[in-house]
Structures are given as structure tokens and as C-alpha cells.
Amino acid sequence: MKVLILNPNTTATVTERIVAAARPAAAPGTELVPMTAPRGLPYIANRAEAVIGGAIALEMLAERHHEVDAAVIAAFGDPALGGARELYDIPIVGMTEAGILTACMLGRRFAIVTFSTGLTSWYRECIAWHGLDRRCAAIRALDGGFASLADVQTEHRAGLVALANRTVADDGADVIVFAGAPLAGLAASVRDEIAVPVVDCAVAALKQAEALVALKPRKPVAGAFRRPAAKPSTGLAPALAKRIAHE
Numbered sequence: 349m350k351v352l353i354l355n356p357n358t359t360a361t362v363t364e365r366i367v368a369a370a371r372p373a374a375a376p377g378t379e380l381v382p383m384t385a386p387r388g389l390p391y392i393a394n395r396a397e398a399v400i401g402g403a404i405a406l407e408m409l410a411e412r413h414h415e416v417d418a419a420v421i422a423a424f425g426d427p428a429l430g431g432a433r434e435l436y437d438i439p440i441v442g443m444t445e446a447g448i449l450t451a452c453m454l455g456r457r458f459a460i461v462t463f464s465t466g467l468t469s470w471y472r473e474c475i476a477w478h479g480l481d482r483r484c485a486a487i488r489a490l491d492g493g494f495a496s497l498a499d500v501q502t503e504h505r506a507g508l509v510a511l512a513n514r515t516v517a518d519d520g521a522d523v524i525v526f527a528g529a530p531l532a533g534l535a536a537s538v539r540d541e542i543a544v545p546v547v548d549c550a551v552a553a554l555k556q557a558e559a560l561v562a563l564k565p566r567k568p569v570a571g572a573f574r575r576p577a578a579k580p581s582t583g584l585a586p587a588l589a590k591r592i593a594h595e
Contacts, residue, residue, distance in 0.1 A: 349378045351557050352419040354408055355529065356401035356427050357391050360384045362529050366422045369533035370554040378558060381416055383408055391530070392423050395470050402428030409436055410587035418557040420446075424462075424527045424549060425474050433573040435591055439560035444471075446556045447525045447549030448480050454545045455522025457485040459515040461508060462527040463500050465489040471527060486519035487527075488512075501534045508534065512542045523547060 353370065355363040363384045371380055385404045392401045405421055405428045413419065418439040421429055426442030433440050451458035460471055468487045475484050488511050490504055501508070508531070512524045524546045526534050535548035568574045578594035 349375070349418070349558065349561055350381050350416040351378060351554060351561075352381045352383060352409075352412055352416040353422050353554075354405060354412075354419055355382070355384045355422045356388065356405040356408070357423060357529075358385050358388050359390050362391070362532075363422065366529055366532045366550045369536070369548055369550040373551045373554060375558055378554075380554070381412070383412060392425060392427060393464065393466055393470075395473075398423075398425050398427045398470065402431065406431060406435065407585040407588045409440075410585065410591045413438055417561045420550075420553040420557055422550065422553070423529050424467075425470060430573070434576055437567045437575075439557060439565065441553045441557045441560065443529065443549040443553045444474050444527070445478050446553035447527070447547050448475060448478060448483070449556070450552040451523040451525050451545075451547050452480065452483055454547070457483055457519075457521055458523040458525050458547075459485045459512075459519055459521035460487040460525050460527045461512045461515065462487070462489045463504055463508065463531065464528075465491060467528065485521040486515050488515045488519075500528075500530045505534070505538070509538050509541050512538075512546070516543050525549065 353367055363382050367380050367382050388401055388404045389397050392398050409432055413436045421442045424444050426444045429442040468489050471487055475481050490507050515521050522544055524542055532550040535546040539546050579592055581589045581592055
């Protein structure tokens with residue numbers, strides 16, 4: 349089985365961190381295929397950037413979908429997840445959706461813990477899109493900036509752990525979900541310091557991708573994610589234009 353780990357931002361070190369977090373959980377025979385956006389933004393932190401990253405993600409999938417059995421959109425917020433499921437036949441998993449669905453199997457209410465307050469309103473809308481806002485106890489973020497995106501979890505480890513335990517105590521969270529691709533791998537290193545289960549979205553996304561491949565679902569011909577009718581386009585990346593045109 350080959351699973352594409354598609355990072356829709358341009359920071360290759362973040363892709364490497366996601367793959368490093370997920371690889372130990374991979375089933376025997378599962379190959380992780382990393383792919384970093386060739387252009388765009390170093391990290392996605394708001395709605396506008398998610399739209400840009402999502403368009404690039406659709407182009408990246410057009411290039412590689414036929415080579416893999418499933419794909420993970422490896423950015424919290426799941427840029428273009430719905431559109432990707434419309435266009436492509438393979439199972440496509442979003443890190444946000446995988447993380448919060450997994451959290452819902454471990455407790456009644458989950459909390460999102462992240463490293464920047466600028467992310468919170470967009471994350472709230474994403475959780476609502478997945479229909480799980482009533483299961484979300486809180487979204488908590490650290491104040492202040494960070495020196496390095498790739499090292500943010502090391503730089504703010506103690507603060508993230510403290511924030512997680514605070515939301516357990518103050519908001520009644522049964523599960524913690526660390527949000528943001530740069531936090532991939534943190535859950536494993538701090539699990540014994542937090543009073544409730546902690547979900548790593550990268551690991552959850554990979555395992556759900558493997559499960560979906562094993563289920564062998566058919567591509568829907570009706571419903572919300574059926575493939576759109578063929579349509580001509582102008583100026584799109586050639587592989588994406590061909591996919592939209594059913595060529």
C-alpha cells in the first residue's frame with residue numbers, strides 16, 4: 349500500500365516531521381510517499397492561505413493520485429478536502445478530520461490545542477464543517493510568536509503541555525488534539541504528562557487511510573462527493589485540467 353503524505357505548504361522540514369511521526373505506526377508493507385508544495389506559503393494559518401494551499405493540493409493530487417492507494421492532506425484545517433474527494437477516486441483523508449474523529453472514539457468531548465492564536469477562528473470553522481462543533485470543548489492556543497516553524501513544538505513544549513492540562517481542568521475535555529502540522533510527533537513524547545488521551549493527527553490520518561484502503565470503497569456516482577461533470581478550463585496546471593475535463 350502506498351499513501352501520499354501531501355503537505356500543501358512549502359516547508360519541507362514540516363513534511364519530514366509529519367512522515368517521521370506517522371511512519372512508526374504504519375502497517376507492514378505500507379509505504380509513505382511524501383510530497384511538499386512546490387509553491388505557495390511556508391505555512392497555512394488562515395482562510396485565504398487555506399484556499400491558496402487547497403488549490404495547490406488539487407494540482408499535486410492530479411500529478412500523483414494514480415501512483416498511490418490513498419492520500420493524506422497533511423495540514424490541519426484540511427485545505428480542499430471536499431474538492432479532492434470530488435475529483436479523485438482514491439480515499440483522501442484530512443488530518444483535522446482524522447484527528448477529531450479519532451478523539452470522538454476516545455471521549456465525549458475533545459479540545460484543540462495549538463501554537464498560535466491566529467489559527468483559532470479558522471480551526472473553529474473547520475470543526476463545524478465536519479459537523480463536530482458540539483463535541484469540541486474548547487480551542488486553546490499559546491499567546492506570542494515562535495522562532496522556527498519546524499521547531500515550534502520543541503520551543504513551546506512546556507507551554508503546550510500546560511495548556512492541554514488547563515483545558516482538561518477548565519473545559520472538561522476528555523481528549524486533547526494537538527493541532528497544526530508542526531506539532532506532529534508531540535503527542536507521543538508528552539502523553540504521560542497529560543491527564544487524558546492525546547491524539548496525533550498525523551498518526552490518526554495514516555491509520556484511517558490504511559483502513560479506508562482495506563475497506564475498498566467504491567467511488568460514489570451520487571451524493572455530495574460524486575465526481576463533477578467534465579468541464580473545460582483555462583490556464584490551470586495541465587494535469588489538473590485533464591482531470592477536470594475527464595481526459
